[in-house]
Amino acid sequence: MHQEYTVIEGDFVNAGKASSSVKKTLKQLNVNPQVVKRVVVALYEAEVNAIAHAYGGKVLVDIDADKIKMVVADKGPGIPDIAWAMEEGHSTARPEVRDMGFGAGMGLPNMQKNVDKLNVTSEVGVGTTVEMEVNFNA
Amino acid sequence: MFYHALQIEEGRCIGCSRCMKICPTEAIRIFGGKAEIQEHRCIDCGKCYEVCPSQAISIKDDDFEAIHRYSHSVALLPAVFMGQFPDDISVSRVYASLQELGFAHVMEVESAAMIYKDAKEKYAREHPDVRPFISSFCPAIVRLIQIKYPSLTENILPIKVPLDISAMYALEELQSRGIPREEIGLFYITPCAAKVSAVKAPVGEEKSLIDGVINMNLLYNRVYKHIKDMGKNHQYKPLTRQRLSADAVLSTLTNGERRICTAKRSYSIDGIENVMDFLDKLENDEVEGVEFLELRACDQSCAGALLSVDNRFLCGERMYARARKAAERERNGEMARDREMEKYRDYLIEHSLVDEVEPRSMMVLDENIAKALEKMEKIEKMKVHLPQIDCGVCGAPTCEAFATDVVCGRADLHRCVFYRLHLEQEGKMTLNEGRSNMYSVWGDDRISGEIEV
Numbered sequence: 001m002h003q004e005y006t007v008i009e010g011d012f013v014n015a016g017k018a019s020s021s022v023k024k025t026l027k028q029l030n031v032n033p034q035v036v037k038r039v040v041v042a043l044y045e046a047e048v049n050a051i052a053h054a055y056g057g058k059v060l061v062d063i064d065a066d067k068i069k070m071v072v073a074d075k076g077p078g079i080p081d082i083a084w085a086m087e088e089g090h091s092t093a094r095p096e097v098r099d100m101g102f103g104a105g106m107g108l109p110n111m112q113k114n115v116d117k118l119n120v121t122s123e124v125g126v127g128t129t130v131e132m133e134v135n136f137n138a
Numbered sequence: 139m140f141y142h143a144l145q146i147e148e149g150r151c152i153g154c155s156r157c158m159k160i161c162p163t164e165a166i167r168i169f170g171g172k173a174e175i176q177e178h179r180c181i182d183c184g185k186c187y188e189v190c191p192s193q194a195i196s197i198k199d200d201d202f203e204a205i206h207r208y209s210h211s212v213a214l215l216p217a218v219f220m221g222q223f224p225d226d227i228s229v230s231r232v233y234a235s236l237q238e239l240g241f242a243h244v245m246e247v248e249s250a251a252m253i254y255k256d257a258k259e260k261y262a263r264e265h266p267d268v269r270p271f272i273s274s275f276c277p278a279i280v281r282l283i284q285i286k287y288p289s290l291t292e293n294i295l296p297i298k299v300p301l302d303i304s305a306m307y308a309l310e311e312l313q314s315r316g317i318p319r320e321e322i323g324l325f326y327i328t329p330c331a332a333k334v335s336a337v338k339a340p341v342g343e344e345k346s347l348i349d350g351v352i353n354m355n356l357l358y359n360r361v362y363k364h365i366k367d368m369g370k371n372h373q374y375k376p377l378t379r380q381r382l383s384a385d386a387v388l389s390t391l392t393n394g395e396r397r398i399c400t401a402k403r404s405y406s407i408d409g410i411e412n413v414m415d416f417l418d419k420l421e422n423d424e425v426e427g428v429e430f431l432e433l434r435a436c437d438q439s440c441a442g443a444l445l446s447v448d449n450r451f452l453c454g455e456r457m458y459a460r461a462r463k464a465a466e467r468e469r470n471g472e473m474a475r476d477r478e479m480e481k482y483r484d485y486l487i488e489h490s491l492v493d494e495v496e497p498r499s500m501m502v503l504d505e506n507i508a509k510a511l512e513k514m515e516k517i518e519k520m521k522v523h524l525p526q527i528d529c530g531v532c533g534a535p536t537c538e539a540f541a542t543d544v545v546c547g548r549a550d551l552h553r554c555v556f557y558r559l560h561l562e563q564e565g566k567m568t569l570n571e572g573r574s575n576m577y578s579v580w581g582d583d584r585i586s587g588e589i590e591v
Contacts, residue, residue, distance in 0.1 A: 001511055001518075016422055023421065029510040030502040033289035041423045065508035136507060 001025075001063045007047055007074070009056035018059045019044040022070075025063065031136050039068055039134050042114040046072040046130050049107050053077075054128065067116075070132045078124035086112065086120070140498070141339035142180040143198045143331040144187060146173050150194035153581060157186035157195065158535050162410050163285065163500065167543070168533035171581020179500045181281035182332040183410050183435045184444040197331045197445070198338075200350035202360070205240050208323030212308050213241040214301065214348070215327050217248040217387055218440045220460065221453040222358050227365060229460070234374035235364045236357075241325075243308065244379070249479055250303035250486070251386040255398060257297050257490040262401075262430075270404075270420075270428040271295050273395055277336035278435035279413060280495060284341070287417050288497030293431075296342055298490040300389070301326060301333070305347040306486055307479050325350045327357050329443035332435065342492035354445040380478070384465035387457055390440040393432070401430035408434040408442075503546065517541045524554060531555045533579040553579050 003025070005018035019040045026036045043059070050057040050072055057074030079085050088109045108130075112118050117133035153171040165179035166186060173186075173194070187195045205211040213236050220229050236244045262271055274280060274295045283290050298306070305324050312322050326348050328334050337348045368374075388394045396406040405428060407413050413433045419425050436442040441457065442450035479486075503517075504510035517538070524537040532553040534540035543549035552558055552567075552575045561567035576584075 001515055016419075016424060019422055020418065024501070025514065027288070027499060027501040028503045028514060029507050030499070030505055031507065033291075033497060033499075037289045037421070037423070040421070044422050044424070063511065065511060 003061040003063075005059040005061075007050045007056050007059060007072075009051060009054065011051055011056075012048075015048050015051050016044050018047050018061075022061055022068075026068070029063070035134060035136055038114040039070075042111045042132055042134070043070055043072075045107050045110050046070070046132070049130075050074040057127065066137065067133055067135045070134075071129060072132075073127065073129045075127045076125055078126055079120070079122040079128055080124050082120050082122055140177045140180075141335055142175065142177055143182050143334035143338065144175065144180060144184065145196055145198055146175060147194050147196060148172050150192050152192050152194070154191060155530055155533075156189045156191065158533075159530060160185045160189050161535065162414065163282070164535050164539050166535070167549075168530075168579055170578065171583070178498070179285060181278050181285065181435075182330075182335045183278040183282070184331045185410070187331065187444055197328075197334055197353060199328065199334060199353040199356075200325075202352055202356060204350050205323060205325055205352075208242075208349075209321045210242045210312055210317050211240065211323040211325060212243040212245065212312075213325055213327060214304055214308070215244065215246045216301075216329050216333075216354070216440060216443075217246050217382065217390055217457065218329050218443060218446060218453060219327055219354060219358070220246075221441060221456040222354075222447045223362070223456075225456070225459075227362075230377075230379065231365060231374060232361055233379050234377060235361045235368075237375060237377065238368075239360055239364055243312075245304060245308060246380070246382055246386075247301045247304040247326075248382055248386040248389055249380050250300040250307060251389040252383070253303055253479065253483060253486050254297065254300045254389075254490070255395070256483075257303075257487045258295050259400060260487060261295055261297055261491070268293060270431050271401075272431045272433060274495075275299055275390075275395060275432070276332065276434045276439075277341070278330070278332035278410070279433045280341055281332070281335070282410070282413070282435070283417070284495060284498050285500040286414070287421055288499045289421060290417065291495045291497045294495045296492045296494050298343075298492055299336070301336070301348075302340075302346065303486050303490055306489060307482055309347055310482055310485065311478065323349045325352055327352050327354050329354045329440055329445050330436070331444055340492075341495055354443075355447060358447050381467075382460075382464060384461040384468060387461040387464060391454060391457060392434060392439045394439065395432040396430070399430050399432075403428050404430035404432065406432040408439050409437040410435045503542070513545045516545045520544065520551075523557070525556045529555070531579070550575070550578075 022043060023036060023040045054074030055076050060071040062069045084090050086108050115132040116135050119131040122128040151172045153168055155168050157173050158166040158168055162185060163179045163181055165176045167174050220232060223232060233244050270293060272293045274297050280294055308324060324347055326337055328351050334351050337346045337351050340346045385398050392408045393406045396404050407416050438450040438454055441454035446453055503513045520541040526537050528536040532540045534543055544551050558572045558575060562572055
């Protein structure tokens, strides 16, 4: 099953729409509640990232009987050093975004903690793509 | 399968569908001109009971006369019961009337409110890794979380509520006086449907100690009539009664638990829609640092309970007035805590632990994920063709609920009036077939003759 959501830059009001919708789907599929929680936390984090730090983007979700794949592809500004950004407390957030309470440098580490597979690719000036996978049967 | 205390009396139901539209868990369907409750979805919140125009929805309760079968019948009252009576009827008079009506003992369950608080806090201290804790107080909320927020069941405090703690106390106390169990009848006076379920099918326990549940409306009528019949000059038997502390009186109202809890950050939320809004956020981990949640299904908590006779705000203010008086006495050092129950404090706290609450999701389309996925894809496809206006003519509350029912084999696609019109236009369905589909949902007496305008 495939689902797509659009994320708009700066639209904090609608942050969490994609993760809420995915949550409902997984509940209907009888996925273990604790697994659902991990998916939702990771996706919410990625969604907020695209809203706060990038210029919006797309969320693509594919669900089959064993796992969920989530791709959050944003438009710019990109992360120059991904390995650095994966460390807790490291952030590339713009000052105005930090003023809003974002950019604590916990986003990517938090995603890593909650998913079984995480792949981040980025090109400065083009955008960042976060690919995540969570298996249903732990 | 799953117990619920609300029931629809077919003879009275006029199939108006008000209940179907208001049910927060989409547990009601119309078929054959009557409303039906899907038991795995019903949490006994009673929204349907409130809107029913023909009193077709009732609460399963026990016969009042059952109290006479025991030489030691105990009335376990919720504090809101006292809040129902006009100001000129005192708490003492209500207690005395209950004894004259046949109860050997009368106690308010909130006398266990402080022991409940201590038991909750003891559990929280012993489980520092689980936060936030959700109060076990409102049984409709416990059931809501079980069916709709299964990932949060582990946050519900597995602690007996004041009702059960006071029942434990009454039993211990009477038995310590040498009264055998079979002569003791514990009767709870219920202000709502969910508490009936909590007694008849407790969550986290095999069986409740309570022997019977009496409808608060029924008892209100009996007590009120008794007081009026006896007149102003009636000499009530003198009795010693417990006095509730201000904290205990307020504990069943909104903020009642929160105002005395020691958690650093807590929220108190009443009204089932508000609770669902909040739990949606909590489930997404969008609420940080919260330690305790007091969640109540009814607006104004138990003052707004289903069987509250009077307006929720009038009832609430009477309880506040009582609490203010109690607080005044407390300030003057007049009122000690309930010393009798204090003797049992350690025993009661130790025995107030129940099993963890288990999830039982209503949302699952199929136990098997692959099959559930298949069903979901069918539902998505079907939804595109449905009108998406949630008219309810199919007998389901929303187009989505209808599509789910069809895919899960619980409803026939031809119940959709828009789809039928399409088929009729295409010549794939006759007018008669269409009409018989309409009758199957709404009964055959809805279409009358022509209307002159």
